[in-house]
Amino acid sequence: MKKMILIVAAIIFAAGCHNVNDWEYDSIPPMPPRNINTITGDNRVDIYWQRNKEPDLAGYNVYFSYSYDGTYELIGTTYDNYFVDYGARNGVTYYYAVTAFDYNNNESELSYDVVYDTPRPEGFDRALFDLHVSPSNSGYDFSDYSVVPYDGEGADFFFEKYEGIYYLNVWEDTDIQDMGPTYDIYDVSFAPTDGWVPINDGENIKYVEAIPGHTYVIWTWDNRYAKVRISAIAGDRMIFDWAYQTVEGNRQLKINRKSIDRKNLSLQRKGR
Structure with a gap:
C-alpha cells in the first residue's frame, strides 16, 4: 500500500509539471536504472545513479534489503537521480536497488547493480x-x-x-x-x-x-x-x-563505486 501511494503521488506531481500532451498511454516500463553508486556516511548513505533517457520518465523508487537476495522494501521516491537514506544506522549493511517509473505507473525491474553499504561514524x-x-x-x-x-x-x-x-x-x-x-x-x-x-x-x-x-x-x-x-x-x-568502521573486520570505509552486473549472477532477488 505504501508503495502505491508514493507512486500515485509521483505521477500527480509529474503530470502537474508537464504538458499532458507530452506523453501517451502505454504499458511499457522504463529500463532499470544503471550505475548505482553509494557514498558511506555517518548514519546515512547517499545513493546516486545514471539518469534514465525515456521521455515519459516520471521518477524513481529506492529500495533496500538486509541481504542481496532478500526482500526489498521501498524507502522513498525521488524525481532526481540521487537519494539520501537518512534512516541507515551505523554498523548495519544495506543492499540498495532503484526502479524507474513513468507517467502511466509502469515501473521497471529492480536495478541490476549489486550495491551495498555499511554506514560508520x-x-x-x-x-x-x-x-x-x-x-x-x-x-x-x-x-x-x-x-x-x-x-x-x-x-x-x-x-x-x-x-x-x-x-x-x-x-x-x-x-x-x-x-x-x-x-x-x-x-x-x-x-x-x-x-x-x-x-x-x-x-x-x-x-x-x-x-x-x-x-x-x-x-x-x-x-x-x-x-x-x-x-x-x-x-x-x-x-x-x-x-x-564499527563492524569488526569490515574494511569498508567509504563506497565510491562498488557495483557488479547482476545479470551475470545466478542469484535472483525475492519479490519486493
Missing part, C-alpha cells in the same frame, strides 16, 4: 597535541570518539613531535599506513590488505611521518579499521578528520 576538525607538551591530549580513541592520553588503554593512535619532525604513532598491536595526499577524508574507500608499517627492532610503537593533506588508515588492535586525514599542523597542535 566520522568526525571533523578534532585536535591533538604533541605528547611531549600535553600527554593527556595527544591520543585518540575511535570507539569512544574522544581525545585520550597517548598511553591510555583506549588510545588507537597518538601525535608526537620529535626532533622537529611530526609523527603519527600506534602501539605494536595496531597497524598504520600512509595512503598519500587526498582531497578529503572520503577519498579512501577501503582499508588495504597489506603495506602496513613494520615495527622497528627494540621498539613498541610503529610510526609514520604526519603530513598535512595525507590520509592514514589504521588497523586497530581489536580488528577494526579507521582513517585519519590531517588537515593542518601548527606548532604542537594537529587538526584532523576521521572515520571509523
Whole structure:
C-alpha cells in the first residue's frame, strides 16, 4: 500500500509539471536504472545513479534489503537521480536497488547493480597535541570518539613531535599506513590488505611521518579499521578528520563505486 501511494503521488506531481500532451498511454516500463553508486556516511548513505533517457520518465523508487537476495522494501521516491537514506544506522549493511517509473505507473525491474553499504561514524576538525607538551591530549580513541592520553588503554593512535619532525604513532598491536595526499577524508574507500608499517627492532610503537593533506588508515588492535586525514599542523597542535568502521573486520570505509552486473549472477532477488 505504501508503495502505491508514493507512486500515485509521483505521477500527480509529474503530470502537474508537464504538458499532458507530452506523453501517451502505454504499458511499457522504463529500463532499470544503471550505475548505482553509494557514498558511506555517518548514519546515512547517499545513493546516486545514471539518469534514465525515456521521455515519459516520471521518477524513481529506492529500495533496500538486509541481504542481496532478500526482500526489498521501498524507502522513498525521488524525481532526481540521487537519494539520501537518512534512516541507515551505523554498523548495519544495506543492499540498495532503484526502479524507474513513468507517467502511466509502469515501473521497471529492480536495478541490476549489486550495491551495498555499511554506514560508520566520522568526525571533523578534532585536535591533538604533541605528547611531549600535553600527554593527556595527544591520543585518540575511535570507539569512544574522544581525545585520550597517548598511553591510555583506549588510545588507537597518538601525535608526537620529535626532533622537529611530526609523527603519527600506534602501539605494536595496531597497524598504520600512509595512503598519500587526498582531497578529503572520503577519498579512501577501503582499508588495504597489506603495506602496513613494520615495527622497528627494540621498539613498541610503529610510526609514520604526519603530513598535512595525507590520509592514514589504521588497523586497530581489536580488528577494526579507521582513517585519519590531517588537515593542518601548527606548532604542537594537529587538526584532523576521521572515520571509523564499527563492524569488526569490515574494511569498508567509504563506497565510491562498488557495483557488479547482476545479470551475470545466478542469484535472483525475492519479490519486493
